Amino acid sequence: MNPKKPIRLFISFLICLSWSCNQAPQTKKSEFVDYLNESDTDFDQRMEWWRESRFGMFIHWGVYAVPAGIHKGEKYESIGEWIQLKAKIPIDEYEAYAKQFNPVKYDAEQWAKTMKNAGMKYVVITSKHHDGFALWDSAVSDYDIVDYAPYGKDILKSLAEACKAQGIKFGLYHSIMDWHHPQAQANDAPNYRYNEIFNPEFPQYVENFLKPQLKELVAQYDPDILWFDGEWIPDFTHEMGLDLYQYVRTLKPSIIINNRVDKGRKGMEGMNKDDKKYAGDFGTPEQEILEGTSTMDWESCMTMNDTWGFKSFDENWKSSKTLIHNLIDITAKGGNYLLNIGPTAEGQIPNPSQERLANMGSWLEVNGEAIYATQKFKKAYKQGENIRFTKKTNQPYLYAITFEQPSQQLVLKHIQPREDSSIRVLGHEGVLDWTFDPTKGLIIKIPEDLTGKMAWTFKIEGKEI
Ligand code: FHN
Secondary structure (H helix, E strand, O other), X not given: OOOOOHHHHHHHHHHHXXXXXXXXOOOXXXXXXXXHXXXXXXXXXXXXXXXXXXXXXXXXXXXXXXXXXXXXXXXXXXXXXXXXXXXXXXXXXXXXXXXXXXXXXXXXXXXXXXXXXXXXXXXXXXXXXXXXXXXXXXXXXXXXXXXXXXXXXXXHHHHHHHHHHOOOEEEEEXXXXXXXXXXXXXXXXXXXXXXXXXXXOHHHHHHHHHHHHHHXXXXXXOOOEEEEEOOOOOXXXXXXXXXXXXXXXXXXXXXXXXXXXXOOEOHHHOOEOOOOOOOOOEEOOEOOOOOOOOOOOEXXXXXXXXXXXXXXXXXXXXXXHHHHHHHHHHHHOOOXXXXXXXXXXXXXXXXXXXXXXXXXXXXXXXXXXXXXXXXXXXXXXXXOOOEEEEEXXXXXXXXXXXXXXXXXXXXXXXXXXXXXXXXXXXXXXXXXXXXXXXXXXXXXXXXXXXXXOOOEEEEEEEEEO
């Protein structure tokens, strides 16, 4: 939910006033729409495809894949995309890495097919991370993949086209913080007094660089999602956040924007301190899954190993089973799963990532109806630690998904089947014997030859109790 309350009415009135006085760049006075006070009906309609998608690919890709965690022979244990700051690399030295960024093995069509085969319905790729390097041909800056790097081709253009050809929604991650632009955090680049001082020219960076780049990204690549990050810096204010949300929605009214566009996020837990005051369409738990459910839309973003950007020596990969169980748990709690890959400097998806994506796609090919276009149970999203529940949005089907292979019988407490209905395990031939008793619950007889792996989905026609 993205309820709007009086506190924002006043602030958005001020934004409307300033905008209408300044003839908002994209709309005439009469056309001004106050997106900070959208109706719940309009909000729900705009979020529908995103809620039904459940599963997307996060891509952290850029110059940081060149050092890949190692600088001047020293390995840095931090997340790969932070190497410029963690290794205190002066800007001119880091720019030398940009001059080496030449992903000749990048194949946008292959990447889009990999997402499709993994069962992912949308993608969010870094257009610009904190290092300030643009993965598209920007007219606002030459610090980009076409003008600055030897590669010379527009990565976002080819990926946007390939994703749209595969029916995959296209999203952009864009960092508000910028270590390269002199009017942003990088004004004292060699020392990186990151997050310690205000840059007096930061407002000019927002108006004359951040917004113009966002405008060209929306115009050129028509993204369905804008995923902001780096909003925590002291230079960026709540008022800037409200204005940025209004600005981007005015560029593309149907676009979906995360809560890192504003200052409401409670750290890595990712939800808003007060979702009535702060802008953003969904919460963003990072490297964690909410303990329970939420009235606000949310999406857990997580890595497959320990880094977002590629590191040559991070081999701490989560198992396919863990990744699938995360997806099931998140879905049962009503959230989305944004699972990250960090491609190499040559433009390849690491083999361990490809293997896990293929395994997830195989499971979803059989069990996807229990994930996509489902809602959470109203009363109980789980039973014990190894059973999760989901239900179809507009059909009488409910799903009980078990993390461990059941044997002999499965007893379910929160579902009453319709009399004379059939119960099946997705991917397993035949129907299962069952009995229902209001006290004992639903008792399902498990066949000895039960097929399936990693998680088992019981499809039941009936109602939640
Ligand atoms: O600093 C970034 C980090 O590099 C990465 O992009 C994650 C993923 O969303 N977000 C920030 C850390 O919270």
